[in-house]
Amino acid sequence: MALSLPLIPAKTLTATTTITQFPENPKTLNLKQCKTIKELNQIHAHLIKTRLLHNPRIAQTLLESAAIVLPEPMNYAISIFDKLEEPDSSDYNIMIRGFTSKQSANEALILFKEMCERSVQPDEFTFPCILKACSRVHGLKEGMQIHGHVMKSGFGSNGLVQNTLIHLYGNCGEIGVARHVFDAMSERNVITWNSMIAGYTRSGCWEEVVELFRNMIEMDVGFDVVTLVCVLTACGRLADIDLGEWVDEYAEANGLKGNPTLVTSLVDMYAKCDRVETARRLFDQMPQKDVVAWSAMISGYSQANQGREALALFHKMRKTNVEPNEVTMVSVLSSCAVLGALETGEWVHSYIKKKRMKLTVNLGTALVDFYVKCGSLESGIEVFKKMPSRNVLSWTVLIQGLASNGQGKRAIEFFNLMLEENIKPNDVTFLGVLCACNHAGLFDEGRGFLVSMSRDFDIEPRIEHYGSMVDILGRAGLIEEAYQFIKNMPIEPNAVIWRTLLASCKIHKNVEIGEESLQNIVRLEPAHSGDYVLLSNIYASVGRWEDALRVKIQMKDTGVKKTLGCSLIELDGTIHEFFAEDNLHPHSEEIYNATEDMIKQIKLAGYVPNAAEARLDAEEDNKEAYVSYHSEKLAIAFGLIRTSPGTTIRISKNLRVCTDCHNVTKMVSKVFNREIVIRARNRFHHFKDGACSCMDYW
DNA sequence: TTAGGGTTAG
DSSP, X not given: OOOOOOOXXXXXXXTTTTGGGSOSXXXXXXXXXXXXXXXXXXXXXXXXXXXXXXXXXXXXXXXHIIIIISOSOTHHHHHHXXXXXXXXXXXXXXXXXXXXXXXXXXXXXXXXXXXHHTTOOOOTTHHHHHHHHHHHXXXXXXXXXXXXXXXXXXXXXXXXXXXXXXXXXXXXXOHHHHHHHHHHOSOOOHHHHHHHHHHHHHHTOHXXXXXXXXXHHXXXXXXXXXXXXXXXXHHHHHTOHHHHHHHHHHHHHXXXXXXXXXXXXXXXXXXXXXXXXXXXXHHHHOXXXXXXXXXXXXXXXXXXXXXXXXXXXXXXXXXXXXXXXXXHHHHHHHHHHHHTXXXXXXXXXXXXXXXXXXXXXXHHHHHHHHHHHTTOHHHHHHHHHHOSOOOHHHHHHHHHHHHHTTOHHHHHHHHHHHHHTTOOOOHHHHHHHHHHHHHHTOHHHHHHHHHHHHHTTOOXXXXXXXXXXXXXXXXXXXXXXXXXXXXXOSSOOOHHHHHHHHHHHHHTTXXXXXXXXXXXXXXXXXXXXXXXXXXXXXXXXXXXXXXHHHHHHHHHHTTOOOOOOEEXXXXXXXXXXXXXXXXXXXXXXXXXXXXXXXXXXXXXXXXXXXXXXXXXXXXXXXXXXXXHTOXXXXXXXXXXXXXXXXXXXXXXXXXXXXXXXXXXXXXXXXXXXXXXXXXXSSOEEEEETTEETTTTOO
C-alpha cells in the first residue's frame, strides 16, 4: 500500500515549540487526546526520532489514533500499519474498525482476508468488527462465510459475536436466520434483544417488534432508548397510539425527551397515528432539528394528506442551514403528486438536479410517480429511462400511471419489458396491469392476467384484483356476467366490488342490478354518499324521476351527507382551491363571469346542459345554474383566463367527474383549443379536440 | 479494543 506520511520536518520540533509539551516518559502519552492531524504528526515524528516506535504497544496506540480517533482518511493509518514488523490480531482489529467507521467496509474485508492469509489468528474482537463491516455493505455472502469461520474458530457461542450476527442477518433481510441465532443463544442481554428488534424494524415486521418488546418487559430484561425508538416506529406503522403514548409518557417520566432521535421517532409515530398536530408541537419544541427530524415531519404531513402543509414546511426548512436529502425529497414529491402540483414538482425536480442529489431508486420512483400522477406521462417515462437502477416499485408506478391515464396498451408494453428484464411483478403490479386492460378494453387479456398471476407468479388475487375484473366486465357491458362473477368469487365481495358494478350499471343503464348493488353496499357500508348519487342518476337516466328523488330523500333521511366537490388548480406555483358554488376565492366575481362566458361559448357550439343530473342536483329553481358551478367548471374557467392560449389546463378533484362536467370539458377543449387534464378520484381524463382519453367510460 | 436506534414512493 502506498506510503503517505505527512511528516513535519524535524527542524520544527524545537524544544521550545513541541518537545516540552510531552511528558518525560513517552509511554504515558495519551495519544488519543490528539485533536488534530498536526498534533499526531508531531508525536509521530518524535516517536521516530526517539526510536520509540519500535515498541509495539506504542506503535499500536499511534495506529489507533490515526485509524479511529482522528476523522482523517485511512492513508495515514495505512502508512503506520505497513511499517509494523509483525502486526498482531489487535493491530488488524484496529485497521478493520477504522475502515468500517470510515465507510470503506470493502477494504476492511480485504484486510481480513490478508490477515487470514498471513495466518494471524482472529481473536474474539475480530469477528464483531469484521461482521459489522459486512453488515455495512449488505455483504450477506461474505458474512455467511465469516459465520462459518466463526464456528470453526470456536467463537460460535460468544455473546458479542452472536449479537453482531443477529445484526448482520437482520440488516441483510435474512430475518429468519437472525431469529435462529437469537433463539439459539443461552444468554441474551439488552443489545441482543435490540439487535433482533432492529432487524424486525428493518424488515417491516411491526407486530414482531411489539411482541418482542412485551417479552422484554415480561422477562424483566430492561430496555433503553434504542429499544423505544424501534417500538415507536412500529407503533406508527401499526397505528398503535396506546402503546405509542405509553412510550411517550415513559420517556417524559425518565427524562429521555432530550434525546433527538427519540423525539424524532415520537414525531413520526404521532403523525402516522393521525395526530399530526401533536407531532408538529413536538417538532417545534426540538431545539436542534436535523434532516431526519425535518423529513419525518414533512412525510407526516404528506401521509396525512396535508400536502400544502408539507410543502410549506419544506420551504421553511430551506431557510435553515439543514440540507434536505433524497428522503426529504421523496416526501416533498409525494405531496406534489397528491396535490397534482405539477409546477411545484417540476421546480423540485430542478432543485434535485441543482443540488446534484443522487437519483436513488426511491427518489427516481417518487419522481416518476409524481409526473404520472400529474398526468405528465412523457416526463415520467423520461425520468424512468434515466434511472440508474429500478425495482419492482419503479415499474409498478409507471405501469399504474400509464393505465390510469388511459394508456393501457403502453402500460402492458412496459409490463412485458419488465418481465424481459427479469423483474418479478408483485400483487400491486398486477393491479396496474388489470387497470390497463380495463382502460384499453382488453377484456380477454385481463382475464388471462388474472389466471396467470396465481398460476405463473404465485400471487393470490386479492379482492382488489377481483374488483378490477368486475370493472373490466362492466366496461364491456357484460353486467349480468359481472354480477355472476361476483357471486362466484372465492372471496366475500365488499362494498367496493358492488360499487364498481353500480358504476357500470349507471353507464349501461341497468336499473335492476343497480338496485341490488346499492342494497348490498348499504348493508356493508351505510354512510357512503356517492352510491346514492349513482343510483339516483341511473333512475334519472331512464326517466324514473320519482325513484331518483326517492333515493335522494332516502339519502337525506339516513343522514348520508354528500361529499363537497373540490377542485384544485395550480397557477405559478400557487394552488387555488374551488368548491361547488363557493365564493371564497378573492376573485370570485371574475371567475363566475368567466364561467358564464365559457358556458355561453360552448352552447354556441352545441352544448346542452345534462338535464338528468342537473335536475337531481338542483335545489328548487336554479337547476341549470347549480351544475354550472361545479367546482371543476370554476377551476377550468379560472385556468382559461389566467393562462396564455394553448397552455394545458390541469385540474385535480376529489370526486368522480359528473356527466355534465365531462361534456363541458370536452367541449371546452375543442372550442378553446386547450388540452385539459383532470385528475379525478378514480382515474385521469385527458381532454383534447372534444374527446376524452377515457372514451366516455369512467 | 467488542455489539443495537429515527425519516422515503405503489
